[in-house]
Amino acid sequence: MIKTLVLPCKAVNLPFINVRRLNKVKATGIKMELSITRPDDWHLHLRDGDLLQAVIPHSASHFGRGIIMPNLKPPIKTTHAAVAYRETILKALPANSDFTPLMTLYLTDTTSPEEIKLARESGVVYAVKLYPAGATTNSQDGVTDLFGKCLPVLEEMVKQNMPLLVHGEVTDPKVDIFDREKVFIDTVLRPLIERLPQLKVVMEHVTTEDAVRFVESCKEGFIAATVTPQHLVLNRNSIFQGGLQPHNYCLPVLKRETHRRAIVSAVTSGSKRFFLGTDSAPHERRKKECSCGCAGIYNALVALSIYAKVFEEAGALDKLEAFMSFNGPDFYGLPRNTSRIKLIKSPWKVPQSLSYASGEIIPMFAGETLEWLPSSV
Numbered sequence: 001m002i003k004t005l006v007l008p009c010k011a012v013n014l015p016f017i018n019v020r021r022l023n024k025v026k027a028t029g030i031k032m033e034l035s036i037t038r039p040d041d042w043h044l045h046l047r048d049g050d051l052l053q054a055v056i057p058h059s060a061s062h063f064g065r066g067i068i069m070p071n072l073k074p075p076i077k078t079t080h081a082a083v084a085y086r087e088t089i090l091k092a093l094p095a096n097s098d099f100t101p102l103m104t105l106y107l108t109d110t111t112s113p114e115e116i117k118l119a120r121e122s123g124v125v126y127a128v129k130l131y132p133a134g135a136t137t138n139s140q141d142g143v144t145d146l147f148g149k150c151l152p153v154l155e156e157m158v159k160q161n162m163p164l165l166v167h168g169e170v171t172d173p174k175v176d177i178f179d180r181e182k183v184f185i186d187t188v189l190r191p192l193i194e195r196l197p198q199l200k201v202v203m204e205h206v207t208t209e210d211a212v213r214f215v216e217s218c219k220e221g222f223i224a225a226t227v228t229p230q231h232l233v234l235n236r237n238s239i240f241q242g243g244l245q246p247h248n249y250c251l252p253v254l255k256r257e258t259h260r261r262a263i264v265s266a267v268t269s270g271s272k273r274f275f276l277g278t279d280s281a282p283h284e285r286r287k288k289e290c291s292c293g294c295a296g297i298y299n300a301l302v303a304l305s306i307y308a309k310v311f312e313e314a315g316a317l318d319k320l321e322a323f324m325s326f327n328g329p330d331f332y333g334l335p336r337n338t339s340r341i342k343l344i345k346s347p348w349k350v351p352q353s354l355s356y357a358s359g360e361i362i363p364m365f366a367g368e369t370l371e372w373l374p375s376s377v
């Protein structure tokens with residue numbers, strides 16, 4: 001018998017659901033289903049061109065809204081560009097999708113306070129993204145000196161109540177890659193918050209116990225963090241398991257098991273400071289499987305299944321909905337979604353690869369069987 005743990009749900013269409021499989025589940029009476037408020041993705045790379053067309057149905061089928069990262073080539077540095085990119089995304093959405101892209105601006109050394117006012121007035125830009133120059137994919141135009149170049153902009157962001165989203169790693173090549181998040185907290189984030197305590201900051205894709213402790217130590221409602229599926233289920237061994245695994249390479253790089261456990265404890269504790277941000281970051285296969293592969297894991301297909309598994313294994317399924325669907329909008333001051341989705345405890349196989357016009361994408365956990373199937377209601 002199927003056991004519904006939460007409340008009744010309205011229909012949503014998820015294109016990759018296999019209805020025959022669903023019927024089989026019901027027929028054989030496999031376990032349970034969860035009904036939860038439709039989640040949002042507070043950290044999403046949708047790219048542009050063919051890749052956008054290929055990936056957008058996956059996110060749009062699961063999520064109500066997505067914070068869209070601005071690290072395109074060229075980056076989305078102005079409100080004008082953000083408005084145009086939003087239009088492109090809306091055009092690429094499947095028919096009948098009501099997915100809402102929440103746009104962001106890419107902070108540079110020369111972003112003006114005026115641009116922040118324009119962003120706020122636009123009504124479609126919800127945050128500004130800090131990429132330390134050289135820290136990650138397409139961050140070349142990022143910030144070289146936050147305190148030296150960006151203080152007037154950050155002060156305007158406080159006035160406009162515009163959150164700063166942070167890729168929290170220093171770029172000094174002398175700092176060990178596994179320590180870059182911790183050093184960033186000590187040398188940039190803590191001083192920033194002391195200087196501008198009213199600034200809202202999201203520490204994106206936290207990967208260490210240090211980051212978890214730091215976020216927990218800050219004032220609730222001002223500092224929060226997104227957490228990816230990969231940093232909840234993989235540790236740094238996964239990058240080297242049986243040979244080099246380019247599809248498990250992302251930034252900030254996966255860390256030790258102790259860090260992974262600290263992140264799991266934090267999110268499953270029920271703290272409001274942590275919320276879902278997949279950091280789904282597609283790259284064409286040849287850009288991952290080459291001598292200098294790109295950082296980024298494509299997890300849009302599997303994210304909800306993985307989050308559910310993590311909360312289930314921690315005995316914290318009752319906290320899953322807040323992490324997925326409440327903490328994010330509450331932090332951003334936006335309404336929670338009103339529609340619902342189901343997660344059904346039923347095995348499903350992740351495709352080996354996804355073909356699209358310019359090549360293929362290898363999804364996270366390609367070819368593996370996962371347990372929780374996101375479903376229409």
Ligand SMILES: NC(=O)N[C@@H](CC(=O)O)C(=O)O
Nearest residue numbers: 045136137250251281295296
């Ligand atoms: N996370 C990643 O490894 N890559 C992201 C950039 C980012 O979020 O840092 C990308 O755009 O590919």
Ligand SMILES: [Zn+2]
Nearest residue numbers: 136167251252
């Ligand atoms: Zn990042």
Ligand SMILES: [Zn+2]
Nearest residue numbers: 045069279281
């Ligand atoms: Zn990202």
